[in-house]
Amino acid sequence: MRTALLSLTFLLAGSMAAPAFAHTAAPKKKVTATTKKGKILPMKEYIDQLMAKMTLQEKIGQLNLMVAGDITTGGALDTQVGSDIAQGNMGGVFNIKGLDKIKALQEIAIKNSRLGIPLLVGMDVIHGYETMFPIPLALSCSWDTEAMKKVGEVSAKEASADGINWTFSPMVDIALDARWGRISEGNGEDPYLSGVMGAAMTQGYQGVDMRTEEILRANRIMACLKHFALYGGVESGKEYNTVDMSRVRMMNQYLPPYEAVVKAGVGSVMSSFNLIDYIPATANKWMMTNVLRKQWGFNGFVVTDYASIAEILQHGTAKDIQEASEQALKAGTDMDMCSNAFVKHLAKSIAEGKVSEEDVNIACRRILEAKYKLGLFSDPYRYCNTKRNKSEIYTAENRQAARDVAAETFVLLKNEGNILPLKKEGKIALIGPLADTRNNIAGTWSVAQEPSKYTTIKEAMEHALAGKATLLYAQGSNIWRNQELQKNGESGKPINWGNEAEMKAEALKIAKEADVIVCAMGESAEMSGECGSRTNLEMPDVQRELLAELLKMGKPVVLLNFAGRPTVLTWEKAHVPAIMNVWFGGSEMGDALCDVIFGDKSPSGKLTTSMPKTTGQEPLYYNHQNTGRPVADDNEKFAKFASNCLDVSNGPLYPFGYGLSYTYFSYSNFRLSSQETGISNEEATEWQDGKKITASVTVKNNGSRDADEIVQLYTRDMVASISRPVKELKGFQRIHLAAGESKEVSFDITPDMLKFYNADLKHVIEPGDFQIMIGTNSKDVKTMKLSVK
Incomplete structure (x- = not known):
């Protein structure tokens, strides 16, 4: 997402004042989230009461997200943004910095709008606020989930102390082509690692699972999973380019990180710019509703990326912005970022029977639920604490965390x-x-x-x-x-x-x-x-x-x-x-x-x-399928009529998982607790008879310095109903070893590690032989065999 507008967006921009056909505003009647005794109402009860008092246009206004622009605190109400907030035509603003400015806008929402509904305030807090951590790709190279949580916690602490309650992070797009610039914002090429790290950062940001009704603490902010989906699969690594892949590949290689973050309880999701099955992601009901909500159980809200409803026109799947807004809403997109499409056209679409008011109600409820979980209905100014603002940003403690x-x-x-x-x-x-x-x-x-x-x-x-x-x-x-x-x-x-x-x-x-x-x-x-x-x-x-x-x-x-x-x-x-x-x-x-x-x-x-080794190898990734005429990555000699190139061998210059230390680690005593097992039930949730299978190795620090090592576990399904990758990361442990120290490292081998989506998109484990590999990187591993009956 960028704040620079496309030329098309300029044509669509302008006042967001309610159109002539909007419902007449009812008299002002504020709704509080607390009873007379000060106890907060249950979420459904509170939102039912609130929505019963909202006009259609006010509901549509909640679906509108805009850049706040440059405002002065004393003149905020006189700006277009201030005016639109006062009229109930805006559910949130983003990319505004400064507690005084944010509080001024929040005051307009509370004091000048009819129902006093507070604003979501978002920002691209991607890898820190004022205390900046390394870029996400670098963070992933730590292979440290606790560090990722810490990044989320510190980022949330600082951002929330400056008025922000929502971040557009984490990004977990799988990127296999280094030519794509946004590879810097994700966790690399592996779906398992990306999901684990993205989930950890989400937990750091939020502190709670937002699938529940638990209220976030005031020093936590709502995360936003992005870019849903497949954005990292753009052809030739060119920004905003076409994505085209089979659903089998989607489910096995690209979608797992998103699912992991959803299961971690992320509160919001951002749709991507690209096509999915030749339908823009923002208007793709199969992805936004069938997969995200029905299959994975996501119950938060979906926001578009910057002006992506307007971009549907450029993709050629809608004749005008009104039709594009209808497609997006019906697909499961709840909030429009910067296209002005929902706020200007949905009321007309409802009047014409193109979408239903219930579609708007569903989207509005999801956004109001997020505000409830952020505690904004109990205290709309809880993120506008001047004491925290002066004492919790770019502190010595935060800086030390970033340094570590x-x-x-x-x-x-x-x-x-x-x-x-x-x-x-x-x-x-x-x-x-x-x-x-x-x-x-x-x-x-x-x-x-x-x-x-x-x-x-x-x-x-x-x-x-x-x-x-x-x-x-x-x-x-x-x-x-x-x-x-x-x-x-x-x-x-x-x-x-x-x-x-x-x-x-x-x-x-x-x-x-x-x-x-x-x-x-x-x-x-x-x-x-x-x-x-x-x-x-x-x-x-x-x-x-x-x-x-x-x-x-x-x-x-x-x-x-x-x-x-x-x-x-x-x-x-x-x-x-x-x-x-x-x-x-x-x-x-x-x-x-x-x-x-x-x-x-x-x-x-x-x-x-x-x-x-050369740009021409891209896209390059370790977890590829074999071809019918494979050539090993470490084979430096050209093989005629085989899958390789004339000028450069197949392997990378440095493999996935590679990294040296100032010491030297040795691996020995590789073992599996059992080399054979069976599946206990049709869902394959555990091994037969409750059996536990572990893969173990002894790691020794042979040098004179204390150091950390990252021990990696890979698997391979040798024969399956579809071609499977030559290896897949399924676990890792970051361990600390003193000079001369040895440690046994064990991994539980679970049925889930060996499952995949078959040609019918069913998540299955198939009987057969599996390779279990442990090593210091994806290339240097020791292999053991596990048979599943």
């Missing part, structure tokens, strides 16, 4: 000669266009960031080395040689543009003086994210050329690779002795990075995407 989490996300890809960790001695040259940029370290979708408060990599290293070593710094190059390309990837987060020859000369000069060279290079923050699609995933040539010159000096070189996606590092792997993927690590990235590169902490992140 960031340190878990860095992925060490190569460490030849144990260059890392660096010693705090001598002269260290820090070179690169991302070394001293304050507004890029947080990454894309950092809407509420306050860069002036953040510490750059250069500043953090100066502080870490003070009195111990000398830090030399040079920017060295621009991000791109072409200034227009650099501007394309900035989007409000500019990086200094300098003279290429002068910057390079300065970098080479300080490199000659240094004992070791640290290069901060790669993508700028907005080279990934929405509208950040790329056709070439290699490091821009102006940066690589500088890197090559620095390597010629024969000194130790460390590459800190900034990226919002898997990038191509084939040349770098062949030439640079130490490489760490540092992503965009949030507001505390500088200090977190120093914690790792100077050895206070060992790197522990592992990839959640396969890193390609």
Whole structure:
């Protein structure tokens, strides 16, 4: 979602005042959620009473969500947004920052609208508020569900202290093609991992399961699962492009993460921009109603992405905006973001018999239920607490949490000669266009960031080395040689543009003086994210050329690779002795990075995407099906008349689940508690006779440093009624081992791990042989066999 409007949207925008055919407003009569004794009414009873007093247009108004725009607190009522709120034509606003502004709008809703229905106030709180955590793709590389919960908790605490009660997160779109920029906003290529991490973040945001009537605490906010559905499957990784896949693939590979977040109790869902079975997602009843509500039991509300009802016209499945709004409502879409379609056309559609008032009632009730669960009917100003606003945002505690989490996300890809960790001695040259940029370290979708408060990599290293070593710094190059390309990837987060020859000369000069060279290079923050699609995933040539010159000096070189996606590092792997993927690590990235590169902490992140050898391999993912003429990923030799390419072997440069440490872990004593079992009942909810099956391994830290390891469990169905992936992640454990310590790690193997959706879209487990694999990444595993009778 972006706040920039399409040209079509401008044509649709304007006043949202009630049309001439709207019902005449009844006299003002506020409804309170409490009885005379102060006890809150049950949700259904309260909303029944409220809706009985609402006019049709007021109900439709609840289905309308708009950008608040730039307002001043004293003049909020005089704005178009203020006027529309007062008339009951708006159920919520979004992307407005500032407690005073939000309170001013909430006061209009409470004091100036007929029934005083409070507003939902949303924002893209994607990976933090003012305290910024790493981008979601980086967060997933922690493989740490407790860390994800913490991210959600801190984000909710800060956002709610500034008036926000709703976030448009988590995004759990499966992305198999690194050319797609929004891969940065999700959890990678694996459905199981993405679902687990998305569910954890949802729990952090909300603190409660919103499928129940439990009221959220005032320091929690409602989450919004997005983008429903299949948005990460766009062809060629091009933003907003077509999606076309079988329903079997949807159910097995793309939809499981969404279901996991629904089962975690997410309160709202955002529809996606793309087509599903050639029907726009926003108007797709099979997806929005049959799958989401009937199959998964979702009982919250569905909001569109930015102006996506208006975009139905561009897809060519509606003749005008009125028909598009009818399609969306009947499909199960409840709230219209920025198309002005519902508020301007639904009353007319009802009068013409195109949709029913009951359709509007259902959608309105879902939104009112969300407001009830947020506690807004008991206290509409509970998110407008000035004391919290002054004491709970960007605190030392929150910053420490962000620093700790960031340190878990860095992925060490190569460490030849144990260059890392660096010693705090001598002269260290820090070179690169991302070394001293304050507004890029947080990454894309950092809407509420306050860069002036953040510490750059250069500043953090100066502080870490003070009195111990000398830090030399040079920017060295621009991000791109072409200034227009650099501007394309900035989007409000500019990086200094300098003279290429002068910057390079300065970098080479300080490199000659240094004992070791640290290069901060790669993508700028907005080279990934929405509208950040790329056709070439290699490091821009102006940066690589500088890197090559620095390597010629024969000194130790460390590459800190900034990226919002898997990038191509084939040349770098062949030439640079130490490489760490540092992503965009949030507001505390500088200090977190120093914690790792100077050895206070060992790197522990592992990839959640396969890193390609060349862009032409995309889409690239580990959990693929075999072909009829397979060639193993590790086969480097071309095989004629087999499934491979002339110029590059099939495997990734670095596999899914890969990441090094400053220590070395060994795996031994692999075992299954039983190699044979049966299914207990038709639903296959447990093994025969209540049998428990565990897969175990002993992991030892063979080094001299304490460190974390991520132990991974994979399965493979050897023969099934449909072709199954060569391996699938089904479990993982992040463990801490002291130097020399050993630990037994066990996984319960459950029937659900071996189930899949067959050609009839039935969730089944089929008898046969299964491989159970445990290892340190998706490639380096030990295989055991389990037979299911």
